[in-house]
Amino acid sequence: MPKEAIIEACKYIAYEQAVGKTDLSGNDWESIFAKATGGESLSKPLGLADVIIKDYSYSVKTVKSNSPHTAKSVRIISGRNNVSYSYDIHNPLDNIELSGKAVLEIFNTRIETAKSVYKDLVHSVLVRSSDLTQFTYFEYEAKPIQSESIFWKKNTNNNLEGYTPDGEHIYTWQPNGSQFTIIYPIPEDAIRFSLKKPQPLDVQKVVEEIGYSSSWVEIK
Secondary structure, three states: OOHHHHHHHHHHHHHHHHOOOOOOOHHHHHHHHHHHHOOEEEEEEEOOEEEEEOOEEEEEEEEEOOOOOOOOEEEEEEEEOOHHHHHOOOOHHHOHHHHHHHHHHHHHHHHHHHHHHOOOEEEEEEEEOOOOOEEEEEEEEOOOOOHHHOEEEEOOOOOEEEEOOOOOEEEEEOOOOOEEEEEEEOOOOOEEEEOOOOOOOOHHHHHHHOOOOHHHOOOO
């Protein structure tokens, strides 16, 4: 994300705060990202693609952190990977290796769906502080997961956790709700930036500026 796009995105974030927003939803950030980069926000995701910029697709996510500038990793909700619907697995805890592989294959299919239409797919992540004054932005090229290299464990909450061969926990899948999350390391060259918090707009001044009057209201 170029410096100019970061500055443009901050303009929209400042505006959202000025009109009373205290946080950014995923949809809020997706819209801001598209505007700031000159991209197009899809009304419905295509695979993992949310925003298109010059034939390249982006999976756009944001997550809150207490310390965006020093955090080493973040957990991102990728989506809902329903193995019952996609693979006819109705009792996923009976064979967690089979279920885990199915979860990853659903993710891989969504990557391939986006790449079959657009030139490439990029994971785009904004880490934000709770007061929207500190941010870290980073990207990863989206690549299919080698599902056969991941092994699975069931945790105390009966969720499945996926581990790399060297024992690093990266994936979590919740059978109840099918939520799939990925732990992303934040690269050293991630873009870290801050934004001055704006004063909220005065409601009376705003309504005067737009010319509001009681004649706008029709009560039936």
